[in-house]
Amino acid sequence: MIPLRGMPELRERDDLAVELLRAGERAGGFEDGDVLVVAQKAVSKVEGEVVRLADVEPSDRARELAGDGDPRRIEVILRETRSIVRARPPLVISETAHGFVCASAGVDSSNAGEPETLVLLPRDPDASAGRLREALRKATGVDVAVIVSDSFGRAWRQGTTDVALGVSGLAPILDLNGQRDSVGYELHATQIAVADEIAGAAELVMGKVDGIPAAIVRGVSLSGGGTGADLLMPPDRDLFR
Amino acid sequence: MIPLRGMPELRERDDLAVELLRAGERAGGFEDGDVLVVAQKAVSKVEGEVVRLADVEPSDRARELAGDGDPRRIEVILRETRSIVRARPPLVISETAHGFVCASAGVDSSNAGEPETLVLLPRDPDASAGRLREALRKATGVDVAVIVSDSFGRAWRQGTTDVALGVSGLAPILDLNGQRDSVGYELHATQIAVADEIAGAAELVMGKVDGIPAAIVRGVSLSGGGTGADLLMPPDRDLFR
Numbered sequence: 001m002i003p004l005r006g007m008p009e010l011r012e013r014d015d016l017a018v019e020l021l022r023a024g025e026r027a028g029g030f031e032d033g034d035v036l037v038v039a040q041k042a043v044s045k046v047e048g049e050v051v052r053l054a055d056v057e058p059s060d061r062a063r064e065l066a067g068d069g070d071p072r073r074i075e076v077i078l079r080e081t082r083s084i085v086r087a088r089p090p091l092v093i094s095e096t097a098h099g100f101v102c103a104s105a106g107v108d109s110s111n112a113g114e115p116e117t118l119v120l121l122p123r124d125p126d127a128s129a130g131r132l133r134e135a136l137r138k139a140t141g142v143d144v145a146v147i148v149s150d151s152f153g154r155a156w157r158q159g160t161t162d163v164a165l166g167v168s169g170l171a172p173i174l175d176l177n178g179q180r181d182s183v184g185y186e187l188h189a190t191q192i193a194v195a196d197e198i199a200g201a202a203e204l205v206m207g208k209v210d211g212i213p214a215a216i217v218r219g220v221s222l223s224g225g226g227t228g229a230d231l232l233m234p235p236d237r238d239l240f241r
Numbered sequence: 242m243i244p245l246r247g248m249p250e251l252r253e254r255d256d257l258a259v260e261l262l263r264a265g266e267r268a269g270g271f272e273d274g275d276v277l278v279v280a281q282k283a284v285s286k287v288e289g290e291v292v293r294l295a296d297v298e299p300s301d302r303a304r305e306l307a308g309d310g311d312p313r314r315i316e317v318i319l320r321e322t323r324s325i326v327r328a329r330p331p332l333v334i335s336e337t338a339h340g341f342v343c344a345s346a347g348v349d350s351s352n353a354g355e356p357e358t359l360v361l362l363p364r365d366p367d368a369s370a371g372r373l374r375e376a377l378r379k380a381t382g383v384d385v386a387v388i389v390s391d392s393f394g395r396a397w398r399q400g401t402t403d404v405a406l407g408v409s410g411l412a413p414i415l416d417l418n419g420q421r422d423s424v425g426y427e428l429h430a431t432q433i434a435v436a437d438e439i440a441g442a443a444e445l446v447m448g449k450v451d452g453i454p455a456a457i458v459r460g461v462s463l464s465g466g467g468t469g470a471d472l473l474m475p476p477d478r479d480l481f482r
Contacts, residue, residue: 001442001460086480093480101397110431151433155396155481156342156474159414159434161441163398173400190351192392193400194445200402201242201442204435204461219242220445233397239327239334240396240481 002027003205004214009113012048017135020214027216030142035217036132037202040150040165041108041119042213043128049120050113051076066090073107076118080105085241096121099232100165101241102152122148125166126227133168145169145222149199155240162203164195164228171224172196172231193231194222243268244446245455250354253289258376261455268457271383276458277373278443281391281406282349282360283454284369290361291353292317307331314348317359321346326482337362340473341406342482343393363389366407367468374409386410386463390440396481403444405436405469412465413437413472434472435463 004023010016020038024030044050058071059078066074069090081094085101094105098121106121122128129146136144148166153159164172172195179190202215235241245264251257261279265271285291299312300319307315310331322335326342335346339362347362363369370387377385389407394400405413413436420431443456476482 088480091480151431154434156479157404157434157437158472158474159432159437161402161434161437190392191400192444193395193398193402196398196400196402197441197445200438201445203433204438204442231399233399238397239329239332 001201001205002216002218003207003212004216005212007042007211007213009211010042010045010213011113012046012050014046016042016046017132017139020132021136021139023214024136024216030136030140030144030216031218032143033145033218033221034142035145035147035170035198035202035220035222036136037147037149037162037199037206037215037217038129038132039206039213040106040121040125040148043122043125043132043148043166044119045113047122047128049122051118051120052114053116053118064089065092073104073109073118076120077105077107080107080120083241095241098125098165099229100152102150106150121150121165126168126229127166129166129168129228143169147195147199147202148228149202151203161196162199162206163193164199164231167195167226167228167230169225170195170222171226172228173226194220195228195231242442242446243457243459244448244453245457246453248283248452248454250452251283251286251454252354253287253291255287257283257287258373258380261373262377262380264455265377265457271377271381271385271457272459273384274386274459274462275383276386276388276411276439276443276461276463277377278388278390278403278440278447278456278458279370279373280447280454281347281362281366281389282353284363284366284373284389284407285360286354288363288369290363292359292361293355294357294359305330306333314345314350314359317361318346318348321348321361324482336482339366339406340470341393343391347391362391362406367409367470368407370407370409370469384410388436388440388443389469390443392444402437403440403447404434405440405472408436408467408469408471410466411436411463412467413469414467435461436469436472 056072058075062075067089086093151160176190297313299316303316308330392401417431
């Protein structure tokens, strides 16, 4: 796990691929098979997925759900929400248009770069991951898998872990169904969300306080392809919404 | 992340600490600050937390919940269950006596070492982690943190990630509340479940098929103490049970 240090504060229309390339060079360069994990916030900021609270007029519904929180913030969350999974004002757990289930529809104010500003999730994190991968391949000739990550809370457990929202160039799920363990027992229902584990591993060296928005995870032998959407539980199989 | 290869198939009353020491030596030895991640199944087997299906008489309730599954397996799950969180036969999501919420109360038949055998969770994973840590310290003089890990499914997301059931020698949650991001915004509600991220990172090199039940995660700067129980969401704060 190699943190990519020294990246500048990012703004809309900055070239994130160029900044990642520079940071990657400083860290010794990319290698074939590397997984580049990039924090969602960096991606959203360069893609302009940023809202200034001053520009938001809250609806009655937002005021109702805000409790003692800022109704403008809840209004932005509601605009990012396809359905509310749970609400306990001012806490809202949403299903987003992408199908992610997470607190505040992924809307966050930390590391926004400016005060009174909210950062939304990228419109299409898989497409964002794919564009970064393609830009790195064009610039370096190296095939790097890309994960766009974010910190999600979990049901039943304290604290967040980073998970993969967008994926390009690796199979996000390692499916062991039908394989046998070391004594020959056939494994059932054994699917490992390796992309989420890689995102979490990268978080350990990224750091919200230090402003390190990306890391390389090297030496994970992965093949195949897929998208971050493969990590979403289909609603009809989900016992918790 | 360093996999500990070549460990033997474990049985009740085997000395897991000795086997981990040998495997650690083969991998170059332990260092102060290492985190040793050990799969729950290895711990449970040496602690004798194993049930032979032939010895189980299923209750009516178990038959009812089993659907087309094995009612003896459901009976064992029910004995490990404090409360059923969701059931869709033969799938049972339980809260265990420890307070973990997971599929099948953590009862599993893969890598059990023998056919027709189920492995339960350790009685007290924090105590198991503490004993292993103490044994390694006595034998080597090195202070290694220990995590006892297991693969848990998640609400809303496909696939399992490994999480920390038992912890000794590290703070499982990194609490950033009150710290400021790189532009001075104060972070709120920012608690990172680093022990779960470390467990997930270790899983990437452990492997259910290859029978590698442990790994060293090196270079994570962690301090403080705590237990796996710190990672459990208190029921009164939990919107999902």
